[in-house]
Amino acid sequence: MPQKLLEINKVGKSYGKSVILSDANLVINEGEFIALVGMSGGGKSTLLRMLAGLEETSAGSIIQDGNKIQGLNKEARVMFQEDRLLPWMNVMDNVLLDKRGKQSVSEATELLTQVGLGQYVEQLPSQLSGGQRQRVALARALMSHPRLLLLDEPLGALDALTRTKMQDLIRKVCQDKAITTFLVTHDINEAVRMADRIAVIKNGTIWRIVENPYRGKESLGDKEKEVEISEEILAEILD
Amino acid sequence: MENIETNEKYHFSFKFKNSLPWLIPVFLIVFWQVACNLSWVNETLLPSPIDVVTNGIKLFKNGELQENMSISLYRATAGLLIGGGLGFVLGFINGVSRKARLLFDSTIQMLRNIPHLALIPLIILWLGIGESAKISLVALGCLFPMYINTYHGITSVDPKLIEMGKSYELSKKDLFIKVIFPGALPTILMGVRYALGVMWTTLIVAETISASSGIGYMSTNAEQFMDMKTIVLCILIYALLGKLSDFIAKNLEDIFLEWRAVERRNTDASETSRNK
Amino acid sequence: MKNLKKSFIAILLLFWCGVAIYGWHLTREDAGSSSLKNVVLGYQAGDEFYISKIRGQFVKKMKAKGYNVKFKEFQNGAAMLQALASGNVDYARVGDTPPVSALAAGTKLTYVAAGGTKAKGSGILIRKNSSIKTLADLKGKKVAYTKGTSSQYMLLRALKVAGLSNDDITWVNLDSDAASVAYSKGKVDAWANWDPSVAQVEITENSKLLVDGTTTKALNRSFIVSPTTYASKNKTLSKLIIKYTEQDMKWANKNHSKLIKKMSADLKLSKKVVRRSVIRRTFSMHAMSKSVVKEEQEIANVFYDNNILTKKIDVSKHVQYLK
Ligand SMILES: Nc1ncnc2c1ncn2[C@@H]1O[C@H](COP(=O)(O)OP(=O)(O)OP(=O)(O)O)[C@@H](O)[C@H]1O
Ligand SMILES: [Mg+2]
Numbered sequence: 097m098p099q100k101l102l103e104i105n106k107v108g109k110s111y112g113k114s115v116i117l118s119d120a121n122l123v124i125n126e127g128e129f130i131a132l133v134g135m136s137g138g139g140k141s142t143l144l145r146m147l148a149g150l151e152e153t154s155a156g157s158i159i160q161d162g163n164k165i166q167g168l169n170k171e172a173r174v175m176f177q178e179d180r181l182l183p184w185m186n187v188m189d190n191v192l193l194d195k196r197g198k199q200s201v202s203e204a205t206e207l208l209t210q211v212g213l214g215q216y217v218e219q220l221p222s223q224l225s226g227g228q229r230q231r232v233a234l235a236r237a238l239m240s241h242p243r244l245l246l247l248d249e250p251l252g253a254l255d256a257l258t259r260t261k262m263q264d265l266i267r268k269v270c271q272d273k274a275i276t277t278f279l280v281t282h283d284i285n286e287a288v289r290m291a292d293r294i295a296v297i298k299n300g301t302i303w304r305i306v307e308n309p310y311r312g313k314e315s316l317g318d319k320e321k322e323v324e325i326s327e328e329i330l331a332e333i334l335d
Numbered sequence: 336m337e338n339i340e341t342n343e344k345y346h347f348s349f350k351f352k353n354s355l356p357w358l359i360p361v362f363l364i365v366f367w368q369v370a371c372n373l374s375w376v377n378e379t380l381l382p383s384p385i386d387v388v389t390n391g392i393k394l395f396k397n398g399e400l401q402e403n404m405s406i407s408l409y410r411a412t413a414g415l416l417i418g419g420g421l422g423f424v425l426g427f428i429n430g431v432s433r434k435a436r437l438l439f440d441s442t443i444q445m446l447r448n449i450p451h452l453a454l455i456p457l458i459i460l461w462l463g464i465g466e467s468a469k470i471s472l473v474a475l476g477c478l479f480p481m482y483i484n485t486y487h488g489i490t491s492v493d494p495k496l497i498e499m500g501k502s503y504e505l506s507k508k509d510l511f512i513k514v515i516f517p518g519a520l521p522t523i524l525m526g527v528r529y530a531l532g533v534m535w536t537t538l539i540v541a542e543t544i545s546a547s548s549g550i551g552y553m554s555t556n557a558e559q560f561m562d563m564k565t566i567v568l569c570i571l572i573y574a575l576l577g578k579l580s581d582f583i584a585k586n587l588e589d590i591f592l593e594w595r596a597v598e599r600r601n602t603d604a605s606e607t608s609r610n611k
Numbered sequence: 612m613k614n615l616k617k618s619f620i621a622i623l624l625l626f627w628c629g630v631a632i633y634g635w636h637l638t639r640e641d642a643g644s645s646s647l648k649n650v651v652l653g654y655q656a657g658d659e660f661y662i663s664k665i666r667g668q669f670v671k672k673m674k675a676k677g678y679n680v681k682f683k684e685f686q687n688g689a690a691m692l693q694a695l696a697s698g699n700v701d702y703a704r705v706g707d708t709p710p711v712s713a714l715a716a717g718t719k720l721t722y723v724a725a726g727g728t729k730a731k732g733s734g735i736l737i738r739k740n741s742s743i744k745t746l747a748d749l750k751g752k753k754v755a756y757t758k759g760t761s762s763q764y765m766l767l768r769a770l771k772v773a774g775l776s777n778d779d780i781t782w783v784n785l786d787s788d789a790a791s792v793a794y795s796k797g798k799v800d801a802w803a804n805w806d807p808s809v810a811q812v813e814i815t816e817n818s819k820l821l822v823d824g825t826t827t828k829a830l831n832r833s834f835i836v837s838p839t840t841y842a843s844k845n846k847t848l849s850k851l852i853i854k855y856t857e858q859d860m861k862w863a864n865k866n867h868s869k870l871i872k873k874m875s876a877d878l879k880l881s882k883k884v885v886r887r888s889v890i891r892r893t894f895s896m897h898a899m900s901k902s903v904v905k906e907e908q909e910i911a912n913v914f915y916d917n918n919i920l921t922k923k924i925d926v927s928k929h930v931q932y933l934k
Binding site: 548 | 617623631686693788878880
């Protein structure tokens with residue numbers, strides 16, 4: 097029986113009269129990689145922001161370790177669609193942010209080496225490519241040892257090749273460190289490539305949850321089965 | 336071989352580029368001297384550059400020039416520090432706190448529209464004619480550009496970066512030091528540059544209020560007796576001091592905003608490669 | 612390279628601060644000591660207080676009597692009287708016209724002392740080769756003057772002497788710098804002005820005085836004025852100032868060459884110009900007398916009659932006769 101980390105309980109959200117979410121329910125287990133897919137404007141980012149504590153729920157509650165999330169969720173770190181690196185700091189300082197001391201520096205160096213940027217510590221963000229920048233953002237998020245990593249379409253702006261590489265990198269790092277990961281994406285193939293479970297958001301609720309047995313194995317999975325699941329999810333969304 | 340040649344050419348054009356801004360001033364001064372020598376102009380109305388310089392040397396030798404210059408510099412600096420500092424603090428408070436903004440901003444905007452030189456009579460009545468009056472006037476002139484730019488700089492920092500900082504649990508202090516202040520710095524430094532300009536123009540006027548020292552005094556005093564050499568010398572000193580402060584401001588920008596130069600170079604490079 | 616630039620700018624800024632601090636010291640030096648009573652005298656370069664200032668005896672004598680004298684230089688009488696009205700100047704050395712205008716504007720000032728005149732150095736300047744030969748020739752000409760200064764009075768008096776009406780000439784109101792340019796360019800035919808500027812123009816612009824104050828009775832006398840309340844509380848001080856200034860005036864009359872040398876350096880005028888302006892005046896400083904009050908009253912009357920002042924002024928009500 098997997099350990100429950102977080103429970104989204106009858107959560108609703110509305111801006112004025114427009115209802116974005118109503119009665120959304122989802123359980124996120126410790127250590128799993130879960131993806132959230134759905135139509136644009138369907139409330140994916142809104143839900144993620146509520147998990148991060150950057151947005152309040154209008155109804156229902158989000159419970160983490162038995163406590164309702166109020167204010168910032170300190171166990172979680174967000175990787176945004178844009179890298180949101182500070183353009184005036186070099187890569188190392190961006191990863192460190194407010195952390196000081198020798199230990200933090202060696203940890204940051206290790207993380208940067210892990211994401212393949214060992215030689216770029218002195219560079220400014222503007223001197224890096226889009227993919228490299230997102231890798232810095234990943235290292236920055238991992239720096240605080242989050243229990244929950246929230247990814248809001250972080251690879252949306254990358255080209256297909258870099259994207260695939262980044263997908264594998266993120267998947268691998270999260271698995272190595274056993275970090276619970278919540279990925280928002282509108283790319284179903286990405287979800288299928290990366291996630292253990294895929295939640296479909298529709299009509300303001302979690303419409304369906306699809307188990308993805310072909311991910312997380314050593315082999316890259318069965319191409320045909322992947323396509324099958326993708327099509328199934330797509331049908332669910334468009335239905 | 337060819338390589339070396341092109342390199343040299345590059346070197347030459349680089350040097351030439353450096354001297355280009357000085358070309359027109361130097362030409363003007365030479366032309367001016369020649370015009371005086373050939374008496375195309377009346378020397379009592381426009382003395383020759385050499386006369387002006389010898390007059391400057393004379394004033395330097397009897398100590399008048401340095402004394403007046405350092406007194407002017409003191410007034411300018413004190414005014415800039417007080418006014419600019421106040422403008423920065425006000426701009427900072429209003430940029431950060433919505434309540435303070437509602438309370439102060441419209442009042443400040445209203446006061447801003449009064450030309451600060453129009454306040455001279457009031458300042459004389461309140462503060463007299465001593466140093467404090469002159470410094471206050473300069474301070475008043477420097478306050479608004481610093482306020483506007485600090486305020487504008489802080490309020491226009493990318494809210495996404497601020498949200499990132501908050502969600503990464505930066506303390507208020509760190510959020511300011513690492514995110515808000517550096518983000519606002521380009522605009523703030525623009526304010527500094529602008530304030531430096533206002534500083535000198537205000538000082539000239541301030542020193543005509545009953546000063547008995549300073550470059551402005553030297554010039555108005557000379558004006559009374561049609562001493563054109565000193566007047567022109569004072570104008571040149573102002574031009575030089577203005578250029579010097581602009582040079583410092585520009586270099587401060589280069590030093591503190593190196594990241595922007597790098598950014599610009601990179602976008603330029605990618606743009607040219609794209610155009611190719 | 613980058614570090615070089617950084618250290619260069621740092622040194623430049625340090626130098627800047629150093630110079631500014633030096634400037635601060637310079638402004639502090641004349642702040643004066645504390646146990647003495649401060650007295651602020653307003654002057655314009657070349658006048659009676661200026662002579663007392665450059666001779667240096669005045670400050671010492673006043674210090675011995677318990678006063679710390681500070682001299683403040685002004686560019687014109689109006690600015691000085693503005694400072695006087697706001698209590699920033701205790702005694703102001705002014706010409707004869709600005710105090711009349713100030714009284715009309717409601718400034719509470721008192722005449723404390725009267726000096727010599729500049730009758731021979733005040734008048735209407737014309738070029739030596741000008742077609743204007745007599746006062747009557749001014750008819751139809753453009754004449755520069757400065758509103759609210761003795762030049763305005765001078766011109767009114769001159770027209771009266773010539774038997775011309777105010778509309779017979781074109782009045783061109785210019786401040787002294789603008790007037791000097793206008794005159795040298797020939798944009799105006801004549802210029803009502805006073806020394807040392809007159810002496811300067813006479814020499815550099817080949818000009819002469821068509822008429823001076825001895826004929827027009829626009830004498831351009833010096834006065835010392837003080838805020839009314841201050842004057843009534845400080846009669847002993849006023850007497851001291853008159854006494855010591857008069858001593859300096861005697862010195863000035865006897866030591867022309869020293870005075871001329873110093874003045875020409877300070878005013879940045881040639882010795883020739885300064886000598887001309889110095890030798891045609893006699894320096895003095897005395898308590899007020901009935902006859903000088905009459906002169907001032909005449910100015911007030913003429914200005915009122917010509918609608919320059921909208922208020923009738925009784926000068927004798929603003930005078931202190933110190934004996
Ligand atoms: N602050 C807000 N005020 C009002 N409406 C908002 C606000 N934030 C989001 N919305 C609305 O909520 C809806 C859901 O937005 P959300 O960003 O969650 O969509 P999404 O599923 O992430 O879409 P996408 O895939 O395009 O990013 C949108 O219709 C949006 O206009
Ligand atoms: Mg979104």
